[in-house]
Amino acid sequence: MASPAVDYARxxxxxxxxxxxxxxxxxxxxxxxxxxSDVQKxxxxxxxxxxxxxxxxxxxxxxxxxPLVYADWLNASGKPTALCYAHYDVQPPDPLDEWxxxxxxxxxxxxxxxxxxxxxxxxxLWMEIKAIEALMRGHAGKLPINVKFIIEGEEEVGxxxxxxYVRKENQKLKADFxxxxxxxxxxxxxxxxxxxxxxxxxTEIEAQGPKTDLHSGMYxxxxxxxxxxxxxxxxxxKDEKGRILIPGFYKNVQAPTQDELRAWKKLPFSEEKxxxxxxxxxxxxxxxxxTVLYRTWARPTLEVHGMPGGFTAPGAKTVxxxxxxxxxxxxxxxxxxxxxxxxxxxxxxxxxxPKGIETKIKVWSKGPACVVGTDNQYVRAATQxxxxxxxxxxxxIRSGGSIPIVTDFQDVxxxxxxMMGFGxxxxxxxxxxxxxxxxxxxxxxxxxxxxxxxLGGKNRPE
Amino acid sequence: MASPAVDYARxxxxxxxxxxxxxxxxxxxxxxxxxxSDVQKxxxxxxxxxxxxxxxxxxxxxxxxxPLVYADWLNASGKPTALCYAHYDVQPPDPLDEWxxxxxxxxxxxxxxxxxxxxxxxxxLWMEIKAIEALMRGHAGKLPINVKFIIEGEEEVGxxxxxxYVRKENQKLKADFxxxxxxxxxxxxxxxxxxxxxxxxxTEIEAQGPKTDLHSGMYxxxxxxxxxxxxxxxxxxKDEKGRILIPGFYKNVQAPTQDELRAWKKLPFSEEKxxxxxxxxxxxxxxxxxTVLYRTWARPTLEVHGMPGGFTAPGAKTVxxxxxxxxxxxxxxxxxxxxxxxxxxxxxxxxxxPKGIETKIKVWSKGPACVVGTDNQYVRAATQxxxxxxxxxxxxIRSGGSIPIVTDFQDVxxxxxxMMGFGxxxxxxxxxxxxxxxxxxxxxxxxxxxxxxxLGGKNRPE
Numbered sequence: 059m060a061s062p063a064v065d066y067a068r069x070x071x072x073x074x075x076x077x078x079x080x081x082x083x084x085x086x087x088x089x090x091x092x093x094x095s096d097v098q099k100x101x102x103x104x105x106x107x108x109x110x111x112x113x114x115x116x117x118x119x120x121x122x123x124x125p126l127v128y129a130d131w132l133n134a135s136g137k138p139t140a141l142c143y144a145h146y147d148v149q150p151p152d153p154l155d156e157w158x159x160x161x162x163x164x165x166x167x168x169x170x171x172x173x174x175x176x177x178x179x180x181x182x183l184w185m186e187i188k189a190i191e192a193l194m195r196g197h198a199g200k201l202p203i204n205v206k207f208i209i210e211g212e213e214e215v216g217x218x219x220x221x222x223y224v225r226k227e228n229q230k231l232k233a234d235f236x237x238x239x240x241x242x243x244x245x246x247x248x249x250x251x252x253x254x255x256x257x258x259x260x261t262e263i264e265a266q267g268p269k270t271d272l273h274s275g276m277y278x279x280x281x282x283x284x285x286x287x288x289x290x291x292x293x294x295x296k297d298e299k300g301r302i303l304i305p306g307f308y309k310n311v312q313a314p315t316q317d318e319l320r321a322w323k324k325l326p327f328s329e330e331k332x333x334x335x336x337x338x339x340x341x342x343x344x345x346x347x348x349t350v351l352y353r354t355w356a357r358p359t360l361e362v363h364g365m366p367g368g369f370t371a372p373g374a375k376t377v378x379x380x381x382x383x384x385x386x387x388x389x390x391x392x393x394x395x396x397x398x399x400x401x402x403x404x405x406x407x408x409x410x411x412p413k414g415i416e417t418k419i420k421v422w423s424k425g426p427a428c429v430v431g432t433d434n435q436y437v438r439a440a441t442q443x444x445x446x447x448x449x450x451x452x453x454x455i456r457s458g459g460s461i462p463i464v465t466d467f468q469d470v471x472x473x474x475x476x477m478m479g480f481g482x483x484x485x486x487x488x489x490x491x492x493x494x495x496x497x498x499x500x501x502x503x504x505x506x507x508x509x510x511x512x513l514g515g516k517n518r519p520e
Numbered sequence: 521m522a523s524p525a526v527d528y529a530r531x532x533x534x535x536x537x538x539x540x541x542x543x544x545x546x547x548x549x550x551x552x553x554x555x556x557s558d559v560q561k562x563x564x565x566x567x568x569x570x571x572x573x574x575x576x577x578x579x580x581x582x583x584x585x586x587p588l589v590y591a592d593w594l595n596a597s598g599k600p601t602a603l604c605y606a607h608y609d610v611q612p613p614d615p616l617d618e619w620x621x622x623x624x625x626x627x628x629x630x631x632x633x634x635x636x637x638x639x640x641x642x643x644x645l646w647m648e649i650k651a652i653e654a655l656m657r658g659h660a661g662k663l664p665i666n667v668k669f670i671i672e673g674e675e676e677v678g679x680x681x682x683x684x685y686v687r688k689e690n691q692k693l694k695a696d697f698x699x700x701x702x703x704x705x706x707x708x709x710x711x712x713x714x715x716x717x718x719x720x721x722x723t724e725i726e727a728q729g730p731k732t733d734l735h736s737g738m739y740x741x742x743x744x745x746x747x748x749x750x751x752x753x754x755x756x757x758k759d760e761k762g763r764i765l766i767p768g769f770y771k772n773v774q775a776p777t778q779d780e781l782r783a784w785k786k787l788p789f790s791e792e793k794x795x796x797x798x799x800x801x802x803x804x805x806x807x808x809x810x811t812v813l814y815r816t817w818a819r820p821t822l823e824v825h826g827m828p829g830g831f832t833a834p835g836a837k838t839v840x841x842x843x844x845x846x847x848x849x850x851x852x853x854x855x856x857x858x859x860x861x862x863x864x865x866x867x868x869x870x871x872x873x874p875k876g877i878e879t880k881i882k883v884w885s886k887g888p889a890c891v892v893g894t895d896n897q898y899v900r901a902a903t904q905x906x907x908x909x910x911x912x913x914x915x916x917i918r919s920g921g922s923i924p925i926v927t928d929f930q931d932v933x934x935x936x937x938x939m940m941g942f943g944x945x946x947x948x949x950x951x952x953x954x955x956x957x958x959x960x961x962x963x964x965x966x967x968x969x970x971x972x973x974x975l976g977g978k979n980r981p982e
Contacts, residue, residue: 089835150837156732216836256737260836269800270618271951274823275718275921278851279762279815280794282805285824286758293755296748298874300741332742338731341876343744353741361736362747363839368826369847373551374678374722374884375612376849376921377825377950385831387838389740412760414803422836459737459838488839489733 061516062196063507067188071500075171077107078184078499081146082164082173088124088147088215097211100146101125104183104209111191112199113207121219124211128230131190132204137514138436139204141233141473143463144183144240145213148175149488156490169496176494178487182239182480183209185499189506196507202514206233213240216260216423216462224466235436236467237509239502241479244455245326246495249444249505251437252477254314254355254456255464257390257427259400262420263288263407264383265367274376282414285368285382291410291417292384295403296360300345300353302388304399304406307358312393314356314456322351325453336484355456359389385422389458396424425462430474436513440476443508447501478505523978524658525969529650533962537633539569540646540961543608544626544635550586550609550677559673562608563587566645566671573653574661575669583681586673590692593652594666599976600898601666603695603935604652605925606645606702607675610637611950618952631958638956640949644701644942645671647961651968658969664976668695675702678722678885678924686928697898698929699971701964703941706917707788708957711906711967713899714939716776716817716918717926719852719889721862724882725750725869726845727829736838744876747830747844753872753879754846757865758822762807762815764850766861766868769820774855776818776918784813787915798946817918821851847884851920858886887924892936898975902938905971909963940967 067074086100087093101118105127109116113129124147132139151161151174159165164173171181186207193201208231210220224231241252265284272281296302314322329350333342344353353359367382369375390399404419411417430437432454441452457477464475480502486492529536548562549555563580567589571578575591586609594601613623613636621627626635633643648669655663670693672682686693703714727746734743758764776784791812795804806815815821829844831837852861866881873879892899894916903914919939926937942964948954 089837090833150831150833152831153733214837258737258838260838267801270948270953271615272799273921273950274821274825274849275720275851275919276945276949277799277816278821278823278920279806279819280804280812281799282801282803283823285827286754289751289754289824290760292748292751298752337734337739337743339729339744339876340878341744342742343874343876344741350742354739357741359736359740361740361745361838361840362751362830363736363837363841364830364832365747365827366832368824369612369614370826370828370832371552371612374847374849375551375676375825375950376720376722376823378823379825385836387736387836389737412805414801414805416802457737458740459735483738486732487738488735488837491732 061507061511063192063511064504066195067192067503067507074184074188074503075496075499078181079164081180081184082175083162085162086147086211087150088212088217089150097124097147101127101211104146107187108207111187112194113190119223123217123219126220126223127207127209129207130205131201134201134204134514137203138234139206140510141231141236142186142205142207143209143236143238144186145179145210146183147211147214148178148180149214153490158491170493171496172491172493174492176492177481177485178492179213179240181494181499182502185480185502186237186239186506188503192503192507193510197516202511202516206231220463221466224470228470231471233471233473235473236475237506238461238464238475238477239479240461241457241477242481242483242485243479243498244453246482247448247450249448249450249452251440251452251454252457252479253432253454254429255427255461256458257394257396257425258387258460259390259396259424260387260422262383262385262422263291264381264418264420266381266416267414268378268380270380272378274378277378281378282412283378284415285365285379287412287415288365288382288384290412291407292362292386294410300343302358302360304402306402307399310393310395311358311391321454325351325455327351354458356391358391358394360386362386389460390427392427392429394427396426400424425460426465428465428468430477434474436474436476439512440478440509443512444478444505446508447505523969523973525654525973526966528657529654529965529969536646536650536965537958537961540643541626543642543646544637545624547624548609548673549612550674550679551612559586559609563589563673566608569649570669573649574656575652581685585679585681588682588685589669589671591669592667593663596663596666596976599665600696601668602972603693603698604648604667604669605671605698605700606648607641607672608645609673609676610642611676615952620953632955633958634953634955636954638954639943639947640954641675641702643956643961644964647942647964648699648701648968650965654965654969655972664973664978668693682925683928686932690932693933695933695935697935698937699968700923700926700937700939701941702923703919703939704943704945704947705941705960706915708944709910709912711910711912711914713902713906713914713916714919714941715894715916716891717889717923718920719856719858719887720849720922721852721858721886722849722884724845724847724884725753726843726880726882728843728878729876730840730842732842734840736840739840743840744874745840746877747827747841749874749877750827750844750846752874753869754824754848756872762805764820764822766864768864769861772855772857773820773853783916787813787917789813816920818853820853820856822848824848851922852889854889854891856889858888862886887922888927890927890930892939896936898936898938901974902940902971905974906940906967908970909967
């Protein structure tokens with residue numbers, strides 16, 4: 059195939075990368091109040107670039123949380139309309155001392171770019187914008203299809219702003235499909251489309267015992283300890299085999315089809331290599347009788363992420379804390395309703411709460427799982443575009459993560475999402491030394507160029 | 521009785537209190553590295569005051585941790601020798617936002633002085649020094665008995681420096697009895713001597729799972745979570761009835777005598793009032809079949825004080841942490857050997873460690889329980905001195921806390937400790953709004969004056 063957009067993209071790779079670095083330098087950590095102005099700065103940076111590459115009606119939209127960025131270009135009469143999604147916010151960088159180079163000083167090593175947000179999701183957001191630039195320049199200032207952008211700054215914090223906006227502005231956001239660039243390749247050099255995501259219910263159990271912190275010598279044996287209570291409660295939420303014990307939790311779980319399971323078995327995947335190179339633990343855990351891919355893509359889980367409270371600095375303090383809490387999340391699979399699960403979970407936690415302790419549950423976020431059909435022209439064109447760039451057949455996978463917006467696009471806008479992601483399994487997202495493999499950044503730009511050219515009739519399958 | 525020392529003390533109460541405030545302003549938090557120089561400052565402050573009141577051979581002794589302060593006055597030929605103990609270090613003040621007035625700005629309210637360390641133990645340390653000043657001034661520059669001081673700055677951190685020093689300098693520290701001012705009155709206005717302490721083993725279980733922090737969406741269901749592993753382990757260390765499940769844990773537990781139990785039953789104590797006013801929880805916890813006093817004074821316990829690791833800031837981060845730890849302590853009762861308990865605990869934790877997780881146990885401190893006989897002239901004189909000040913019979917109690925040095929005095933120096941403390945049960949030690957009731961500060965000074973006068977034959981029982 060010949061693509062003037064791809065040609066342009068290849069000639070401008072170095073500049074695209076150095077622009078991305080400027081975005082990565084902005085510490086837009088959405089979960090930390092002290093970074094609020096950085097999050098705003100990142101939104102402005104993205105909006106200004108959308109304007110520069112030729113998008114129209116660019117808006118930075120204030121919300122109760124962090125701003126959304128909207129843009130469109132709707133002059134391809136009679137052609138389909140894409141709704142491009144990505145997020146410009148990032149996870150907190152801690153633990154800082156495990157970063158080889160600082161999280162907000164993007165650094166190239168071994169053909170990777172290291173920075174918080176490199177792959178999740180600023181690098182992939184930048185792919186979308188740079189593909190638009192390449193398409194504009196390659197096609198005399200016109201795009202082959204109509205394009206809208208809706209970009210958020212609350213993905214890592216489970217914010218509701220984009221969902222509210224999608225519901226409120228469903229006419230404005232109307233499109234034929236969404237392009238979501240926030241996933242990964244199944245393996246290096248293997249073109250991959252993600253067609254399923256797990257849902258998420260993220261909670262914090264807040265436990266109160268004594269009215270004030272007490273000395274464990276004076277009061278140990280009589281005063282209820284909220285930290286120990288949380289341990290008692292959480293230990294009864296999941297057994298040592300990984301099975302969640304909340305009554306009715308598995309009732310509506312929908313298993314993958316036999317076809318899908320057979321396709322997963324053909325994927326290049328070694329559980330032993332995964333254990334060694336990605337996880338790095340002595341053994342893997344999880345439910346017996348399920349493969350790792352099944353467990354992480356299509357089985358629900360329950361995890362604890364942190365337990366604030368008591369004394370956590372180095373050293374010894376003999377305190378029975380007045381209050382403690384536990385951040386507990388559940389990943390959901392298709393057909394599990396987050397509201398129903400939350401109700402069952404809340405009731406079970408109450409039931410397990412030991413005497414002398416009061417518990418309250420705070421919900422940080424909730425969204426259902428999502429499975430996208432593969433039988434539509436958008437997924438087909440994306441499949442072909444990635445094949446053309448990688449020169450290999452595109453595989454369909456799921457992801458264990460959650461992109462709640464994909465469900466909103468499906469339920470509110472009634473459009474399928476093409477989840478075309480270019481991360482790698484070892485990119486350390488949400489962890490120290492997050493990276494993006496630089497060739498994948500470029501292949502991402504080219505894949506989007508070809509994808510949109512194909513949909514616009516500008517680039518026929520070979 | 522007539523006591524020129526008590527007369528002097530009464531005339532100088534205001535000054536004594538304002539000097540104490542100066543000591544309370546020094547944030548000598550021994551567990552926090554950033555306060556190291558403050559701890560040194562507090563040691564120097566104490567040494568300088570010991571010199572000023574007339575003690576001799578005053579030394580600030582450097583250690584591998586925080587300094588010791590030694591002083592003596594040995595000119596009372598033929599009279600007994602006291603070894604006065606207290607500590608000048610304090611607990612961390614967090615959570616800061618629960619203090620009504622800042623922890624290191626001593627403030628008077630309702631006849632109390634509020635500050636971190638007010639009662640534990642700077643206020644009681646100051647009682648000892650001010651009693652010496654009063655005795656010197658009241659007896660023409662002479663003390664009625666010989667006096668040595670050994671004051672430490674690592675009590676709150678379980679440091680070994682004083683124990684090492686006691687072993688190494690047992691000749692220098694030779695005395696007939698120790699005076700330890702670090703305990704409390706059983707009730708307001710009730711003269712009390714503490715004759716038993718629980719021991720303590722304070723550990724941190726460090727758990728390692730994945731080699732790096734992982735995304736709980738991508739890896740949840742396959743990667744072992746060290747925080748969840750700690751929850752599983754700790755939930756199996758103690759049952760919901762408060763019984764510790766470590767095999768052999770209770771084997772050597774020595775129960776109090778029937779006489780002691782009968783005396784405890786006569787103490788003015790309401791479990792309901794204790795629950796409401798001191799603990800403030802909906803119910804109390806602990807082993808069935810034991811009273812609160814029995815549970816907190818003479819039954820071993822196991823508590824969790826904090827669980828560092830993962831994401832603990834406000835908000836949601838979907839992380840499976842590489843590492844997490846739990847601060848777990850056990851209070852021991854007479855005849856339980858800390859080394860034996862630690863061995864059993866370590867073996868059990870290893871056995872409970874789930875697959876995929878590695879655990880290591882760090883020991884922050886360990887010391888046995890201690891019971892002091894009441895049948896000696898020192899305890900008798902102290903009993904009488906407190907009676908004279910309070911005009912009530914002195915009661916014998918135990919404390920659930922630990923003062924490891926009392927065991928060292930007993931085992932190494934072969935001397936009994938007179939634990940004469942003037943705190944109150946609601947003084948919030950180790951908690952926000954720690955206080956010392958100001959009349960008890962003065963009564964403490966007077967009690968020590970009379971106690972030493974009696975031993976020196978200067979003040980006969982009425």
